[in-house]
Amino acid sequence: MSPVFHRGPWAVRGRGPTGSGPRVVRTAYGAGVPSTDVPAASHSATATEPIAAAHASGSPIALTDRRPVVPAERLVAEMVPPPRFADVSFGTYIPDPTQPSQYEAVQVLEQFAATLGGGNGSAPKRSWFRRSAPAPTGPAGVYLDGGYGVGKTHLLASLWHAAPGPKAFGTFVELTNLVGALGFQQAVRTLSGHTLLCIDEFELDDPGDTVLVSTLLGRLVDNGVKLCATSNTLPEKLGEGRFAAADFLREIQGLSAHFRPMRIDGQDYRHRGLPDAPPPYTDEAVTAAAARTPGASLDDFDALLAHLSAVHPSRYGALLDDVAAVCLRGVRQIDDQSTALRLVVLADRMYDRELPITASGLPFDQVFPEEMLRGGYRKKYLRAISRLVALARDSAK
Incomplete structure (x- = not known):
């Protein structure tokens, strides 16, 4: 058996049968979640475990009581911009007048949107029985690089709304979850029909992840799919500080070649001119807020972190179904990386759904220790802090 390169969110153990792409073995951020934890494509769209509702009328929801099952069909159907960006457009993006790169990004993406779909609103038909036509020369997409809160996701969602269908939108983690649920070849077939x-x-x-996504995007580009991505790292620097980039230089360079990189400068709009993280509430105040807020959840922070280790990250969105606000007691600093990365994913899903957070314990800008903030996942943790603080501030309004 070929060696496993790394036990992260995804591990690639050698390759599958000839032509089948990488063989993916799923793990949940090193937590040892069995490979069956992501439902197979053959599961019925209605095959879900019962999800605990609110205990009684007016009682808070306990996220720790929920064990959602997400069929593969839902993963595909939910590849759309999150609710926060459901109605955005290039016209609703307000560039910072001191940052010319923001104006340039809007212009480039508007021009890119105009080239999609060949003018008929659909991707070109492809045959699975003969070799695809060669991909056009030049980058097949646009890569938006920049700091936190400069509007990259707003612009990405605006491009999605402006493009003809079929089209797909998802985070990097959601894309790898989709491959795990469908299988590599089925994921290629599903996404190859997209503009x-x-x-x-x-x-x-x-x-x-490097091998998996590099191979997937290469197949999609060959089949005429256009790409757009956001990140806080330039394409040729992906993976730097996290693993031996030299060992995977070929794959990283291959990914970079698919994109025209664009740098977007600016300050984090979520905190521009705003105070630091709001002071935490008392446990009693958090409990009272949950009791008087319809659709609020109420959990102890430690219990929720433990529960996340038993739920695959692809299900964190479903964990928040019908939740209107999140209340947490006893927020503390996290002392291990696997738990911290799970919180990052949950923070993203809460931010997508614009769920205000009322919490006691430590302020969210202190939840990750300095050692983690200096490590290879620094950008993830800083993004999570930015989003958690914004949601905590929303609850204080």
Whole structure:
């Protein structure tokens, strides 16, 4: 058996049968989630475990009582911009007047949108029984690089809304989850029928992801799919500081070749001119807020972190179904990387759904220790802090 390169969110163990692409073995951020944890494509769209509802009328929801099952069909259907960006457009993006790169990004993406679909609103038909036509020369997409809160996701979603269908939008983690649920070849077939694939938060955290996504995007580009991605790292720097980039230089360079990189400068709009993280509430105040807020959840922070280790990250969105606000007691600093990475994914899903957070314990800008903030996942943790602080501030309004 071939060696496993890395036990991260995804591990690639050698290759599958000839032509089948990488053989993917799923793990949940090193937590040892069995490979069966992501439902297979053959599962029925209605095959879900019962999800605990609110205990009684008016009682808070306990996220720790929920064990959602997400069929593969839902993963495909939900490849659209999150609710926060459901109605955005290039016209609703307000560039910072001191940042010319933001104006340039809008112009480039508007021009890119105009080239999609060959003018008829659909991707070219492809045959699975003969070799695809050669991909056009030049980059097949646009790569938006920049700091936190400069509007990259807003612009990515605006491109998705402007593009003809079929089209798909998802985070990097959601894309790898989709491959795990469908299988590599089925994922290629499903996405190859699309005009555009938008990938948010594009960062490579382990060698397995590098091989998996590089191969997937290469197949999609060959089949005429256009790409757009966002990240906080330039394409040729992906993976730097996280693993031996030299060992995977070929794959990283291959990914970079698919994109025209664009740098977007600016300050984090979520905190521009705003105070630091709001002071935490008392446990009693958090409990009272949950009781009086319809659709609120109420959990102890430690219990929720433990529960996340038993739920695959692809299901964190479903964990928040019908939740209107999140209340947490006893927020503390996290002392291990696997738990921290799970919180990052949950923070992204809460931010997507615009769920205000009322919490006691430590402020969210102190939840990740300095050692983690200096490590290879620094960008993920800083993004999570930015989003958690914004959601905590929303609850204080």
